[in-house]
Every structure is written in C-alpha cells, then in structure tokens.
C-alpha cells in the first residue's frame with residue numbers, strides 16, 4: 001500500500017524538511033516553500049519508511065546494484081540497497097563529470113536501480129544512467145523520494161517516485177508574496193530556519 005500523500009507531507013513538515021513562508025532559492029527565484037530532503041532522512045524511522053516505499057516497488061525486479069549520484073541520494077540509496085540485498089554504489093563529479101570512483105563498478109548485465117532523494121530537472125539522474133549504460137549494466141529502474149519536476153521528467157526505465165510535489169517559484173518581479181509585502185523573503189539557512 002502506498003503511503004498517503006498527506007501523511008508524507010505531514011512528516012516533511014514535522015521534521016522541517018518542508019518549510020512554508022517566503023524564500024529565495026539558490027536559483028534566485030522566490031518560492032512559498034523550501035524543501036530539504038536530508039532533514040527528513042536524518043531520522044531512521046522516516047528513512048526506513050520512505051526508502052521502504054521504493055524497495056517495495058522494486059522487490060520483484062531482482063535488483064543487484066543500487067546507485068545514487070552523490071551526495072543527496074546516498075542515504076536513501078543505501079537503505080534501499082540494504083532492504084533489497086543489493087550492493088550500493090555512488091557516483092561523484094570529477095572536474096564536472098559524473099564518474100565511478102573508489103573502485104566501484106557495475107558489471108555487464110547487472111540489474112541496476114538508480115536512486116535519488118529529489119529529482120528536479122533529472123540532470124544528474126541522466127548522468128548516472130549514462131554511467132550504467134557505459135558499464136553495460138542493465139538499467140531496470142529509476143526512483144526518487146520526491147519528484148519536483150512538475151511532471152516533466154521521463155526515463156527509459158521503470159520510474160517510481162514516492163511523492164510528486166510540484167515546485168512553485170517566481171521571479172522576484174512576479175512574486176505574489178513580494179507584492180503582498182507582509183513577509184520579507186529569507187534565504188534558507190541564513191536565519192536559522194533550516
């Protein structure tokens with residue numbers, strides 16, 4: 001049974017992974033929401049609960065390797081890999097290029113699941129998919145806890161997100177919260193709010 005969306009949102013708010021207010025994102029855009037997935041994954045029971053949704057979705061797919069792009073996806077990938085009894089690797093950027101380091105490898109035809117915490121544009125996820133293909137591994141699935149792509153991402157594999165949470169953002173000129181003027185925008189992290 002899939003966790004109800006309302007219950008997940010409640011957990012995000014309780015752990016302050018999801019903040020509501022008026023924020024300046026790292027892109028410079030303004031948003032009424034700020035989401036930091038690591039905040040919820042620091043709690044073992046929630047990590048287990050959310051990773052469990054992914055593991056259950058792929059439990060009959062004979063996953064042999066789970067791989068995450070560093071850093072955000074590592075925690076959840078490790079828990080998914082533990083539940084599926086699969087090796088867990090992570091890729092990292094070297095001079096801007098996604099690579100497997102530390103002696104990590106994907107063997108030809110190994111059944112591979114790519115795991116992310118949050119997918120926004122799908123950029124780093126696609127780079128990991130390319131690594132799987134380059135290693136001649138078998139890409140079985142792609143998954144994440146939160147899909148913030150507003151329905152835009154597509155992958156050439158079985159795709160599962162625990163939650164779709166559309167991202168809302170505005171240029172400062174178009175921001176309704178700025179127009180309203182009651183709450184000044186804050187940068188997450190700058191006021192001790194995350």
Ligand SMILES: [Zn+2]
Pocket residue numbers: 022030031172175176177178179185
């Ligand atoms: Zn604003």
